[in-house]
Amino acid sequence: xxxxxxxxxxxxxxxxxxxxxxALHIMNKEGSVWLFDCGEATQHQILHTSIKLRKIxxxxxxxxxxxxxxxxxxxxxxxxxxxxxxxxxxxxxQGIKDFIEIxxxxxYTFLRYPLDIKEFKDEKPLxxxxxxxxxxxxxxxxxPSYGFRITQKDLPGPLLMEKIxxxxxxxxxxxxxxxxxxxxxxxxxxSFHGRDFIGPPKKGLVVTILGDTKFxxxxxxxxxxxxxxxxxxxxxxxxxxxxFDYYHxxxxxxxxxxxxxxxxxxxxxxxxxxxxxxxxxxxxxxAKEVFENTVLAEDFMTLQITKHLRD
Numbered sequence: 001x002x003x004x005x006x007x008x009x010x011x012x013x014x015x016x017x018x019x020x021x022x023a024l025h026i027m028n029k030e031g032s033v034w035l036f037d038c039g040e041a042t043q044h045q046i047l048h049t050s051i052k053l054r055k056i057x058x059x060x061x062x063x064x065x066x067x068x069x070x071x072x073x074x075x076x077x078x079x080x081x082x083x084x085x086x087x088x089x090x091x092x093x094q095g096i097k098d099f100i101e102i103x104x105x106x107x108y109t110f111l112r113y114p115l116d117i118k119e120f121k122d123e124k125p126l127x128x129x130x131x132x133x134x135x136x137x138x139x140x141x142x143x144p145s146y147g148f149r150i151t152q153k154d155l156p157g158p159l160l161m162e163k164i165x166x167x168x169x170x171x172x173x174x175x176x177x178x179x180x181x182x183x184x185x186x187x188x189x190x191s192f193h194g195r196d197f198i199g200p201p202k203k204g205l206v207v208t209i210l211g212d213t214k215f216x217x218x219x220x221x222x223x224x225x226x227x228x229x230x231x232x233x234x235x236x237x238x239x240x241x242x243x244f245d246y247y248h249x250x251x252x253x254x255x256x257x258x259x260x261x262x263x264x265x266x267x268x269x270x271x272x273x274x275x276x277x278x279x280x281x282x283x284x285x286x287a288k289e290v291f292e293n294t295v296l297a298e299d300f301m302t303l304q305i306t307k308h309l310r311d
Contacts, residue, residue, distance in 0.1 A: 001027055001152070001205060001305045003230075005269070006045040007037075008297040010212075010234045010248075011067055014273035017299055018045055019067040022230075022269075023056070024150070024207070028131065034058040036148070036209050042071035043078050048300060054084035060134075061092035062211025063145035064099070073103040080111045087114040091126055093144045094119045120146075123218075137222050139213035141247045146211050149222045152204030160197050167192065205305055208263070212270065214244065215253045223261035228305050230297075231257055232270035236279075237286045251283040255290035266294040267303065 002025045009017030019039030023046075026032040033055045035042075046053065053075065061069055069092075079088065090096065097117045104111070120126060121144065123137045135149045159179050169175075169192060174184045181194035208223040209230045223229045234248035243250045249257075251268060258266035268287055271280055284296040295303070 001025060001207065003228075003267075003303045003305065004049055004051060005297050005299055005301045005303075006042055006049070007039050008269050008271055008299050008301075009067075010232070010270045010272050012273060013039075013041065014276070016276065017271060017273065018042075019070075020062075020270060021045065021068075021071065022297075023049075023051055024209075026131070030057075031055050032057050034060065036060050037062055037068040037211075038071040038075055039067045040070040043075045045299065046075075053079040053082055054086060057086060057088055059088070059090045059092075060148055060209075061090065061096055062147070062209075063141060063143050064093055064095050065143060065212070068211070069096070069099065072100060073107065073109065076100070076104070076111060076115070077107075077109045080109075080113060083112070085113050087116065089116045089118060091118050091120065093146065094121050135222070137218040139211055139218055140216045141212045141214070145213055147213070147219060147222045148209045149226070150207045150209070152206070154201040154204050157199035157201045160199055163197050167197075169197075207305060208261075212248060214247050215249060215257065219257045220261045223257060223263050226261065226263045228265050228267060228303075229258050229261065229263040230267045230269050233268035233283055233287065234270050234272050236275065236283050251286040252290050255287040255294060258291045258294070263291075264293065266291050267297050268294060269297045271297070 004023045006021040007018035009019055013019050018041055020037040021039050021042040022036055024034040033051055035056050097119055100117060126134045126136055131153055133151045136146045139145045139147055177184045178194040178197050183193050185191045206226045207228050208226040210219055212232055213219060231254035232249050233251045233254045235243040235250045237250050237252045240250050254268055287294040
C-alpha cells in the first residue's frame with residue numbers, strides 16, 4: 001500500500017497546501033484507490049498525479065466540515081463524465097447523504113455508475129472484505145469527527161522452494177496448488193500437502209487515519225501498534241490554547257498519541273496556513289522530540305507503507 005497526499009492544509013487552501021484529501025493505493029490486481037476526505041479542488045489536485053478517478057471505488061469522510069467535503073460534487077460528476085461505470089461507495093457521518101443528493105439534484109448531475117452512500121454514527125467495524133477490515137471511532141471535535149483503522153488481513157506465507165527441492169517435487173503448474181495449500185499427486189504417484197511447503201503467514205499492515213480532533217483516547221486506541229498513523233497537527237506546541245479552543249491538536253499532542261499507541265511511524269497532516277515553509281518544519285522538529293519516526297506531509301507527497309516499519 002501507499003499514500004498520495006492531495007491536500008495537507010486545514011481550514012482554507014494556501015499556496016503550498018490545499019485542503020484535506022489523500023488517497024490510499026490498495027495495490028491489488030484491480031489497482032483500487034480509497035480516497036480519504038475530499039476538500040475543495042481535490043479533483044484538480046488529482047490531475048497532477050497518476051490517480052484515475054475510475055479507480056477510486058471507496059471514499060471515507062472523517063467529518064462534514066467544508067474543507068473535508070466541498071470537493072465531492074465535482075469529483076463525483078467528473079468520475080461519471082470520464083466514463084466510469086464501476087460502483088463507488090461513500091462512507092461518512094450522518095448528513096453526508098443529504099449533502100450529496102441535494103448537490104446532485106440541484107446541479108442536474110446524473111451519474112452513470114452506482115453510488116452507495118453509507119452513513120455511520122457508532123464506533124463499529126464499517127466493513128470487512130477478503131483483504132481488509134475497516135473500523136471507526138469517534139474523536140473530539142466541534143462536529144462529529146471520526147478516525148479509521150484499516151487492518152490488512154494476514155497474507156499467505158511464501159512457498160518454501162528449498163523444501164520443495166529437497167522433496168524432489170519438479171516445477172510445474174502443481175506448485176500453484178501447493179501455494180493454495182491443496183493436495184497434489186504427481187505422475188509418479190507421490191502425494192503432498194501444500195501446508196507442508198508454505199512458510200508462516202505475513203502479518204498484514206495496519207494504517208490509522210484520523211479526522212480533526214483534540215488529544216483523544218480514542219485516537220490512541222485506533223492507532224495501537226499501527227504501522228502508520230496519520231494525525232492532524234493543525235497547531236504548534238506554543239499554540240496549545242488555540243488548538244484546545246478550536247478542537248484541534250498540536251504537533252506534540254500528535255506525537256504523544258503515536259508514542260502511547262506504540263505506532264511505528266507518524267505522519268503530521270492538516271497543517272494550518274499560519275505555518276509556512278520553515279515554520280511548518282518547526283512543527284516536525286517539535287514532534288520528533290517526542291516521537292522520532294515522524295514525517296511532515298506535503299501536497300503530492302507519496303509514502304510507501306511497507307513491512308520494514310515494523311522492524
